[in-house]
Amino acid sequence: MAGRFFPAALMARRNLTRTKMRSLLASLGIVIGVVAIASLGMFGVALQYSFTQNLGDVGNQLTVYPNSGENITELTERDIRAIRREASPTATVSPVKTRVEPVSYNREDAVRETIYGIDNPGELYTAKEGRVSPFRTGALVGSDVAEEHDLHPGSQITVNGTNVRIRAVLEEGDPFSSTNPDNRVIMPAASFSQRGYSEVYITESTGTRANETAMGIRDSLNEREQRVFVQELGSIVDTIEQQFQIINTVLAGIASISLLVAGISILNVMLMSTVERREEIGVLRAVGYQKRDVLKVMLMEATLLGFLGGIAGVILSVGAGLAINHYAVGDAMAVFRLPNAWYVGAAFTFGVLTSIVSGLYPAWKAASEEPVDALRG
């Protein structure tokens, strides 16, 4: 008999079975609270995860812009050399020129579009159709442009009155990357008349390297005046992840309101129970139970309610997590990742704690009643 070792648990368990429906409803509150916290937490994690998946590896990308605020409109060859010095040897440095030209697709009216000039697009892009390298004439288009105007390798577009042949349609890029080619028309930089560059893309092997390079570029180019801006996608990702963290915390906070309600319902159930069992508790005190013994038995009941609800809540939460991850991430098994375990564990702990805290007052009330008063009936 397990009660041999946990006599208080034996009495508590029997007492809960006395009013099964009531105990069940009380711990149902805890179940709902635990499921709410855990599944909202896991929902946030899944959201964050699918977001990071979309981001891919933009964390190692840098973009350098001229500081137009200081009247610097383009980067010179000297700037590019300085940037190449700062970047690590394995990095790809792609200077980009831009100009705005009237572009006409399929003999439609010309619209003004930004044309990007890159010398070595093979470093940045791969072709979906056609070939990227070598790139001396013609144009490359992003997949969205190609789809909108039904362009394929060999199609012709008109740029500033000149016919240009499409060499390749590019593979889709990361939606958050500043190198994303999907909406762009790219032509060889050699075909541009201006000498300066409007931005430089740097791809490092890791996010840490990217960060070091960013600092190096700022040090060497911005020494005397604020010549350039360096945008680190990694830091944007960090900011966005912080936002997600805040959203998660708020969601969990909202969910914990349901635990508060559950706690009140346990408080209510326990108070009713102490009133109903007033004489029994008086007898316990009479036959030699100390106040803290009574406290122990009553708190054990609250704890059992919390455990019951908590365990059921955890089981349901894992079920809910499987569904959330199946739909949000496309991989139900992603529920078994560490942050989820953290949320489920925290929800369970809060559930049990809530019921113990709710049990404190009724237990204290039961324990501090004078046996003489309780037994007077």
Next chain:
Amino acid sequence: MTVIDAQGLVKRYRTGGQTLYALAGIDFALESGEFVSIMGPSGSGKTTLLNILGLLDTPTEGTVLLEGQDVTGLGDRKRTSLRKRTIGFVFQHFYLLPTLTAVENVEVPLLLDSDPEVTKRARTLLERLGLGDRLDHKPDELSGGQKQRVAIARSLINSPKVVLADEPTGNLDSETGRQILDEFRRIADEDDVAIVAVTHDDLVNEYVDRTVHLVDGTIGRERKNGG
């Protein structure tokens, strides 16, 4: 041997501007193996006296000696552990825990001690009281007399020096009441346990060694039985 010796017990209550005397100076001594009944009308202070003797309550004035030790001014914790060691209680309404079996109910006073011998002792006590075939029954499967026997077994589980009974036959028919009183008599004689029963029931007086009559918080005539 004197188990309980109470001298000059006074219990005063203040309600509003009035002072109420539940006990107005009572001397009461109890020898081991003695079976005593306390009788008196409602409000005569019977239950108050029983509560004070059982260390559930403290007197306003006077002293209580339990086995020669002065227990008058003890705090709740010490009184509680003394109750656990030396006193057994039997109530009119039995007050068994409805969720526990007969054996478990008898074990209740010592349940938190996790002493493996307690269960054996509880069974023996119940068998002695004729409930050998009801050991694992819940209270709602027992008759009134059987419930009171379980309660008596419970009061004996800690091998007390004194058993205090509040209207032990109050909820029983006279036939069952007699059986219960027989048990008390036997316990007093065989186990050398002192028993005090507060009662309205004249039947009790056929079994006791003496009867104390309380009137308005003082001791009226005392009658010795047999001799």
